[in-house]
Amino acid sequence: MEIDNLVVRYGEKAAVDGLSLTVTGGSVTSVLGPNGAGKTTTVESCEGFRRPDSGAVRVLGLDPIADHDELMPRIGVMLQEGGAWSGVRALEMLRYVAGLHSHPLDIATLVDRLDLGTCGKTPYRRLSGGQKQRLSLALAIVGRPEIAFLDEPTTGLDPHGRREIWQLIRDLRDDGVTVVLTTHAMDEAEQLSDHVHVLAAGKLIASGTPDSLTEHGTKSLEDVYLALTAPKREN
Amino acid sequence: MTTYAPQPGSAPWSRKVLAHTRMEFKLLARNGEQLLLALVIPVGLLLLLGGTGLGHRLPLGDGRPVDEAVPRVLALAVLSSSFTSLAIATGFERRYGVIKRLGASPLSRTGLLAGKIGAVLAVQVIQLAVLIGTGFALGWQPAGGPAAVFGVLLMIFCGTAAFASLGLLMAGVLRAEATLAAANLIYLLLLVGGAVMTPVDEYPAGMQSVVRLLPSAALANGLSNSTVDGIVPWAAALSLALWAGVLGYLVSRTFRWD
Numbered sequence: 079m080e081i082d083n084l085v086v087r088y089g090e091k092a093a094v095d096g097l098s099l100t101v102t103g104g105s106v107t108s109v110l111g112p113n114g115a116g117k118t119t120t121v122e123s124c125e126g127f128r129r130p131d132s133g134a135v136r137v138l139g140l141d142p143i144a145d146h147d148e149l150m151p152r153i154g155v156m157l158q159e160g161g162a163w164s165g166v167r168a169l170e171m172l173r174y175v176a177g178l179h180s181h182p183l184d185i186a187t188l189v190d191r192l193d194l195g196t197c198g199k200t201p202y203r204r205l206s207g208g209q210k211q212r213l214s215l216a217l218a219i220v221g222r223p224e225i226a227f228l229d230e231p232t233t234g235l236d237p238h239g240r241r242e243i244w245q246l247i248r249d250l251r252d253d254g255v256t257v258v259l260t261t262h263a264m265d266e267a268e269q270l271s272d273h274v275h276v277l278a279a280g281k282l283i284a285s286g287t288p289d290s291l292t293e294h295g296t297k298s299l300e301d302v303y304l305a306l307t308a309p310k311r312e313n
Numbered sequence: 314m315t316t317y318a319p320q321p322g323s324a325p326w327s328r329k330v331l332a333h334t335r336m337e338f339k340l341l342a343r344n345g346e347q348l349l350l351a352l353v354i355p356v357g358l359l360l361l362l363g364g365t366g367l368g369h370r371l372p373l374g375d376g377r378p379v380d381e382a383v384p385r386v387l388a389l390a391v392l393s394s395s396f397t398s399l400a401i402a403t404g405f406e407r408r409y410g411v412i413k414r415l416g417a418s419p420l421s422r423t424g425l426l427a428g429k430i431g432a433v434l435a436v437q438v439i440q441l442a443v444l445i446g447t448g449f450a451l452g453w454q455p456a457g458g459p460a461a462v463f464g465v466l467l468m469i470f471c472g473t474a475a476f477a478s479l480g481l482l483m484a485g486v487l488r489a490e491a492t493l494a495a496a497n498l499i500y501l502l503l504l505v506g507g508a509v510m511t512p513v514d515e516y517p518a519g520m521q522s523v524v525r526l527l528p529s530a531a532l533a534n535g536l537s538n539s540t541v542d543g544i545v546p547w548a549a550a551l552s553l554a555l556w557a558g559v560l561g562y563l564v565s566r567t568f569r570w571d
Contacts, residue, residue: 125417127571147421151323155417160410165343166336177332178419180322217414224319253317 079124079225079258084133086119093119095280096133101273103224106247106257108267111277112307117260118158120277121227124258125155138224151179154223156214158230162202168213169198172220179221191246192216193239207234215243225256232266244270264300268292274299278307323419333420333428337402338435347398350500351436355390356447358510359383363451372515376541380455383448384536385510387465388472390440391532392509395433395473397500400480403429404492407484416570430477437469457543464539464546471553472532478560479528485567503529512537528556 079101086094094116101107111117122128123135126142126149135142140149162171169189176182189195192212197205205213211234218226231247232240247270250257261267267274268288276284284291284306291302323329341347359382362368368378373385406412415425445453455461484492503509507529508516516524524530535549 122571127413127416147419150417150421151419152319152321153417155414157410157414157417161414162409163336163340163406163411164409165340170336170339174332174336175414175418178324178329180324181320183317219317221419222317222320224321250317253319255317255319 079138079256080134080136081120081124082134082136084120084123084135085131086116086123086128087131092131092280094123097277097280097282098133099275099282099285101225101256101258103256104251104254105272106251106259106270107273107275108259108261108271109275109277110261110264110267110303115277115307116280117277118229119280121229121258121260125153125227126150151221152224154218154221154226156218156226156228156231158233159210161214161217164201164203166202167199168194168202168205168209171202172213172216175217176220181222182220183222185220188216188220193242208236208239211235212239212243215246219250219255223255225258226250227258227260229260230262231259232261232263240266264298264303268299276303276306283307326421326424329420329424330427330431333424334431334435337429337432341398341402341432341436347402350393350398351390351440352443355386355393355440355444358389359386359444359447359451362386362510363448363453372511374512374537374541377452377454379448379451379453380541381537383444383453383455384465384540385533387441387444387469388509388529388533388536389504390444391437391469391472392476392500392503392529394436394440396476396480397496398436399429399433399477400483400496401493403481403484404487404489404496408489413571422568426481429481430473433473433477437473441469455540457539460545461539461543464544465536467550468532468535468539468546468553471550471557472528472535474557475528475532475553475560478557478564481564482560482567485564485569503527507533509533526552528553531556 081097081099084094084097085092097120109117109120119128123130124137124142126146129143137149138152142149172185176185189198192215194212194216197209215231218228232243235243247257259270271288274286274288274291275282288299292299362382363379368382374381483495487495507527508524509529513521513525513530513534531549531552535546538544538546
């Protein structure tokens with residue numbers, strides 16, 4: 079995945095302002111940054127939801143807007159919230175999305191792995207926050223994508239649930255899936271990432287492996303992040 | 314041990330469209346408000362107009378009340394399923410992020426629209442069966458034979474294309490709540506002022522030239538021409554096709570996945 083000098087504006091304001099970065103295949107890459115840094119806009123540009131004002135985005139060698147129909151079967155997207163009809167049952171939604179793909183994962187195995195069995199017949203609007211998160215992750219990976227974009231995948235999960243999702247993300251990576259993670263959880267990024275990009279005000283301000291950013295573990299990624307993104311004070 | 318090794322690919326287009334049609338139809342069947350619009354209101358209206366003396370007191374047309382009421386109630390049913398229900402459902406799909414989720418799936422824009430139209434047509438088959446059955450039970454005597462059948466199908470096809478385009482356009486440019494309000498308002502306005510239940514000739518002279526241009530007037534008069542006069546309503550079909558072309562173009566320009 080390659081982003082080259084990307085600019086996306088909302089009116090006068092540039093949400094992404096000349097961003098360039100690369101994501102290597104078969105890795106877990108985290109995109110970090112404060113609220114409003116441009117993370118979601120950047121990822122949505124890769125998913126074909128935002129049209130760049132200038133610059134270029136290539137995902138698997140394709141243009142997410144011009145090659146939309148060719149690209150979509152090859153990527154999986156986990157939305158931060160929503161993404162299902164309020165009256166649809168969890169398992170019904172998963173089967174429906176699986177049916178749009180040619181070689182989906184085995185539903186029963188995925189349901190078991192993500193602990194969705196107890197809520198399979200529950201309408202989406204009645205699912206707990208954690209169940210919605212797990213269903214959303216299942217919907218993102220059920221089509222066996224080459225790249226999975228996961229937006230805050232463990233928000234609202236208890237510690238056991240978080241660890242289970244972390245292990246699933248590692249398994250995805252080990253099986254050759256490229257994972258692009260946006261998160262505010264620094265421990266998550268530190269634990270999972272092969273590469274970390276830090277954004278602020280629509281620009282890339284730091285990039286590297288967790289090991290290099292934390293100076294071989296002498297600092298925590300959270301301390302590094304806070305130092306990088308601290309608001310500037312005027313004297 | 315499950316392997317997550319990438320093996321991406323899209324299901325065949327026909328399977329995706331069928332899956333989406335089935336899903337939208339199932340969700341609609343579970344929704345009481347949608348069923349009210351699709352069946353309860355048209356059937357209730359037909360019973361009132363064709364089964365009581367009320368049809369004699371209202372300006373439905375020159376024929377027997379039940380003969381005049383059936384095609385006009387069919388027009389109302391097409392309006393409710395292809396426009397009001399579709400607009401509201403699509404507006405809330407956008408609100409709930411469903412459109413966005415489907416935008417990041419292999420469904421494709423044409424697959425989504427075809428699936429939606431498929432669900433609308435499935436509803437219309439049920440509407441037609443129930444309303445025509447009710448009409449015959451009330452003594453409906455359609456004229457025209459095969460020409461009338463062809464005319465009705467032509468009108469339903471063209472009317473669905475025009476009104477579904479209008480519904481998708483509204484759901485694409487308005488917020489979900491605004492779509493809900495506007496779709497219901499337009500439904501009521503067309504019911505009363507759009508020559509759905511009353512022939513254009515019954516409107517005040519100054520209004521007739523405007524009302525005649527509305528797609529609702531073309532649909533209702535075309536259906537009436539088919540089953541009351543027994544003729545194929547080519548002019549009404551052309552009018553609806555023009556509406557569908559213009560509105561469909563606007564939908565293609567305004568549709569977005571988020």
